[in-house]
Amino acid sequence: MSRHYEIVVDRIRCDGRGLCAELLPELIRLDDWGYPIISPGPIPEHLMPLAERAVEDCPVLALTLRRTEQGKRASR
Amino acid sequence: MPDTFLWYVTRAAGAVSLVLLSGVVILGLLSTMRVQGEGWPRFLTTGLHRNVALIAVVFLFLHIVTAVVDPFTHLGWGAALVPFSSYYRTFWLGLGVIAFDLLLAIIVTSLVRNFIGHRTWRAIHWLAYGSWPVAVIHGLGTGTDVWSFWFMLLTATCAGIVLIVAGYRFMAGPFDPLHTARAVFRGSVEKRELP
Amino acid sequence: MSTMRLLAGRTLSAGPEGFAEHAARLGHLPHAGRDLTEVVVRSGLTGRGGAGFPAGLKWRAAAARHAHVLVVNGAEGEPHSKKDRLLMSTRPHLVLDGALLAARAVRINEIVLYIGEHHTIARAAMERALAERPAADRKHFRIAAAPARYVSGDSSAAVHLVTTGIALPTNAPAAPAMVQNVETLAHVALIARSGEDTGTVLVTMAGGVSRPGVLEVETSSTIADAIALAGGATEPPRAVLMGGYFGAWVEIGQAQGLTLDPAALRARGLSLGCGVVGVLPGSHCPVCETAGIMRYLAGESSAQCGPCFFGLRALAEASGRIATQGSNSEDLQRLHRWAAEVRGRGACKHPDGAVMFLQSALSTFGQEFASHPAHRARRSA
Numbered sequence: 001m002s003r004h005y006e007i008v009v010d011r012i013r014c015d016g017r018g019l020c021a022e023l024l025p026e027l028i029r030l031d032d033w034g035y036p037i038i039s040p041g042p043i044p045e046h047l048m049p050l051a052e053r054a055v056e057d058c059p060v061l062a063l064t065l066r067r068t069e070q071g072k073r074a075s076r
Numbered sequence: 077m078p079d080t081f082l083w084y085v086t087r088a089a090g091a092v093s094l095v096l097l098s099g100v101v102i103l104g105l106l107s108t109m110r111v112q113g114e115g116w117p118r119f120l121t122t123g124l125h126r127n128v129a130l131i132a133v134v135f136l137f138l139h140i141v142t143a144v145v146d147p148f149t150h151l152g153w154g155a156a157l158v159p160f161s162s163y164y165r166t167f168w169l170g171l172g173v174i175a176f177d178l179l180l181a182i183i184v185t186s187l188v189r190n191f192i193g194h195r196t197w198r199a200i201h202w203l204a205y206g207s208w209p210v211a212v213i214h215g216l217g218t219g220t221d222v223w224s225f226w227f228m229l230l231t232a233t234c235a236g237i238v239l240i241v242a243g244y245r246f247m248a249g250p251f252d253p254l255h256t257a258r259a260v261f262r263g264s265v266e267k268r269e270l271p
Numbered sequence: 272m273s274t275m276r277l278l279a280g281r282t283l284s285a286g287p288e289g290f291a292e293h294a295a296r297l298g299h300l301p302h303a304g305r306d307l308t309e310v311v312v313r314s315g316l317t318g319r320g321g322a323g324f325p326a327g328l329k330w331r332a333a334a335a336r337h338a339h340v341l342v343v344n345g346a347e348g349e350p351h352s353k354k355d356r357l358l359m360s361t362r363p364h365l366v367l368d369g370a371l372l373a374a375r376a377v378r379i380n381e382i383v384l385y386i387g388e389h390h391t392i393a394r395a396a397m398e399r400a401l402a403e404r405p406a407a408d409r410k411h412f413r414i415a416a417a418p419a420r421y422v423s424g425d426s427s428a429a430v431h432l433v434t435t436g437i438a439l440p441t442n443a444p445a446a447p448a449m450v451q452n453v454e455t456l457a458h459v460a461l462i463a464r465s466g467e468d469t470g471t472v473l474v475t476m477a478g479g480v481s482r483p484g485v486l487e488v489e490t491s492s493t494i495a496d497a498i499a500l501a502g503g504a505t506e507p508p509r510a511v512l513m514g515g516y517f518g519a520w521v522e523i524g525q526a527q528g529l530t531l532d533p534a535a536l537r538a539r540g541l542s543l544g545c546g547v548v549g550v551l552p553g554s555h556c557p558v559c560e561t562a563g564i565m566r567y568l569a570g571e572s573s574a575q576c577g578p579c580f581f582g583l584r585a586l587a588e589a590s591g592r593i594a595t596q597g598s599n600s601e602d603l604q605r606l607h608r609w610a611a612e613v614r615g616r617g618a619c620k621h622p623d624g625a626v627m628f629l630q631s632a633l634s635t636f637g638q639e640f641a642s643h644p645a646h647r648a649r650r651s652a
Contacts, residue, residue, distance in 0.1 A: 009616075010442055010618075011442065011575075011576040011578070011616060011617055011618040012441070012442055012575045012576055012618045013194065014576070014577065015252045015253075015254065015577070016252075016253065016577050017110060017118060018110075018112075018118060019117075019118045019119045019122065022117040022118060022119050023119055031577075031578060031582070031612050031613075031616075032581075032585070032609070033253070033577050033578070033581035033582070033585075034253070034577065035576075035577035035578050035581075035616070037612060037616070056190075057119055057122055057123070059107065059122060060194055061189065061190070061193070061194040061197075253577070253581075254574050254575070254577060254580055257572075257574035257580055258573075258574040258575060260574070261420075261439075261572075261573050261574045261575075262437065262439070264418065264420060265418040265420055265423070265437055265438045265439065265573075266436075266437060
């Protein structure tokens, strides 16, 4: 039973440090002012370790991983 | 002063700790300043900051353990944890204990950062600006060969670089691009008292 | 639909309706219990603050999470909107009735009247009305001043002010509080007495009409009807801005037949919003008008989120350049790209509202944006 997570940004806490985009360029890119644009949808399994690292390394703890709706349904 | 093996290790580990901790402070300052370059991503600065800190703790433990078990100094384990409780060089050693206690607080809170939240973590992390200078002064005051050329040079170099980088960090204004605008807006909506 | 009207009673220019007059006209406060929530649900009443969320459902949710503060949102940060101020300064007891009924239905003891800091007439009328009430009712209320910023009216900012004293929009849901617009509660006061919705809405007619101001119209009225009631257009209009600065531009031909019914508007991809109907005269340049509004909205960002602060500022600058220096393809491309990127990336709805407003301008006035000549002076309404 696979779980699906998505990346959620606390937009107020985020101050455009950019580590997340460095660690996970497949899913995160920076806009013209250095703030993250996150590809919508669940995180592919093979990118989960990097996603967890991005969450851990964010200097202001602005990122969290949240179970997507499918993830919640799958685990019931 | 007998030149025992333990005593050499204590001094050496102390010197290495000084260098490593100075590096940690510099990397921390560079993180705040959001430095990056071609081939030097920001996560490298923060990753090194964390890993060098952990290595420094290893050398610090070596430094403390060898000092405590050294038969000449008659330090008990209590002296290593409670400041100013040793007979041997009470004041200078006490400073080292303080620096170590502060560092311990910083490291423990960093390990549980996710549970205590960013604000608390950051407040305690500022203790670093107390821990490092106290450690440097401890180093200058405790050893018997402190006034030897190599140690002075080492301390001067480490302290010099830290002070230069710290000077830049505190002079170069807010690194958060929203800092001013946010403060201006907040000022415009501060609580209105009603008559 | 009932035949009751929010603005029935003494003429609006005669000042606030007192408690005795209000009670004589409408009877005393009806009983409110959990059943009132179901009456409100059945009435189909939707919020009049801008979001248009069904009021009854909001009450059920607030009761379920044991909200303990009711915020009566009269901040009215939208510059052209006047309906909330009008209600508070002429029918304050309707608002107080609605607030007490909602609080009782949802088991809330604390009511905060959130009134714009510069809206002195409205506040004075509400204070006077409170003083006329029995102490048992009065003790639940307190008044909080909303700073004169656009985002002060945002629900999360209102709650943040009530809990911390600073009107900053937040990520946090409104957990301890239930926020309800002044007009919505005024409708509740009537629904509780008749059991049915009034079938009316308050709109503020603004821009190129002879008699701008607040009107109470039936939801079956069209925008053309409303313009006529406001004395007609001052000159043939080009378009209508439906819903204020977070609303959408509509060509006049399409707009005339639109009914001022929240559900009907939503079906067309539009929104009643805060009820402002802005009429753009034909002689006014829609590009310049849009650029001016974008500059205002960019300046009203609370600067907490990068995409909102920098994005709206860049959008305002680009549309301003098109307005003053003439169209160019780079700025047009940037407008489309940044608008798509900024949307949804703020903590509150401010960037979304601004971006959707701009996108409606780009689609309604596509021709004008693509071929705008340079002109320095902006003729404004």
